[in-house]
Amino acid sequence: MPEHDASSPRSTRNAGRTRAAVLAAAAEAMAVRGTGVSLEHIAKHAGVSKGGLLHHFPNREALIVALVDDAQQQLRDSVLQHLDLTENRPGKLLRAYVRAMTSGADATLQYFTAAPSWAGIYQIPKVSEITTADTHWWNENLAADGLSADRILVVRRAAEGIAAAVAYGDEPSSAAEHARALLLHLADGGELGDRGA
Numbered sequence: 001m002p003e004h005d006a007s008s009p010r011s012t013r014n015a016g017r018t019r020a021a022v023l024a025a026a027a028e029a030m031a032v033r034g035t036g037v038s039l040e041h042i043a044k045h046a047g048v049s050k051g052g053l054l055h056h057f058p059n060r061e062a063l064i065v066a067l068v069d070d071a072q073q074q075l076r077d078s079v080l081q082h083l084d085l086t087e088n089r090p091g092k093l094l095r096a097y098v099r100a101m102t103s104g105a106d107a108t109l110q111y112f113t114a115a116p117s118w119a120g121i122y123q124i125p126k127v128s129e130i131t132t133a134d135t136h137w138w139n140e141n142l143a144a145d146g147l148s149a150d151r152i153l154v155v156r157r158a159a160e161g162i163a164a165a166v167a168y169g170d171e172p173s174s175a176a177e178h179a180r181a182l183l184l185h186l187a188d189g190g191e192l193g194d195r196g197a
Contacts, residue, residue: 001149004116009165011067015056017046018048018052018056019044019056019066021046021047021187022042022043022046022048022052022053022056022057022063023066023067023070024046025042025043025046025047026046026063026067027043027046027070027071028045029042029045033136034061035120035121037062039053039054039060039063045192048158050115054131055113060124061124064124064127065124065127066076068121068127068131069130071111072130072131072134074111075100075111076134076151078094078099078100078103078105078108079099079100081094081100082095082096082099082100082103083096087148089188089189090127090146090148090189091145091146091147091160091187091188092145092148092187093141093142093144093145094142094145094147094151094152094156094187095184095187095188097142097155097156097159098159098180098183098184098187099146099154099184100182101159101160101162101163102126102159102162102163102166102176102177102180102183104173104176108163108167138141142156147189151186151187151189154186155183155186155187158179158183159179159183162175162176162180162183163176
């Protein structure tokens with residue numbers, strides 16, 4: 001029998017799939033049961049053994065850190081997928097942010113619906129570091145986008161508010177579509193009065 005090579009492309013793909021399955025199961029379980037959900041429960045729902053889970057994440061804290069990092073990366077990827085590279089005017093990234101927040105995409109919905117169940121995780125130093133770095137990345141890149149800080153603040157936080165309201169069922173998706181048009185107009189330098197609002 002040939003010796004198993006842990007660095008082979010197949011092993012790497014399997015490890016990547018296992019890691020992704022554990023993170024998906026952890027996100028779902030923690031959204032329902034909070035961060036105190038057992039690692040056994042997460043492993044079972046990921047279709048791996050507890051030992052397999054611990055191979056990738058040696059403890060609960062490591063799993064939570066990876067989960068927060070993954071959620072933030074998925075959200076960033078979602079925004080970047082909405083970036084229109086043909087827009088050669090200020091606000092390109094902010095408009096992509098608005099599109100992502102109002103798209104109803106799984107990454108956006110999961111980000112907002114999971115947050116309340118993660119109470120206390122920001123006390124973990126590594127989680128705090130990750131979120132601080134992520135906030136800095138967004139602030140720096142949105143500021144470099146060529147719009148005023150006030151416009152960025154209002155449009156960004158309004159888009160997040162709409163995304164959260166839709167995720168929680170407080171607003172229908174039609175409200176997100178209407179808000180998208182308004183916020184894209186603002187992110188393009190317009191004023192509400194320009195649209196007859």
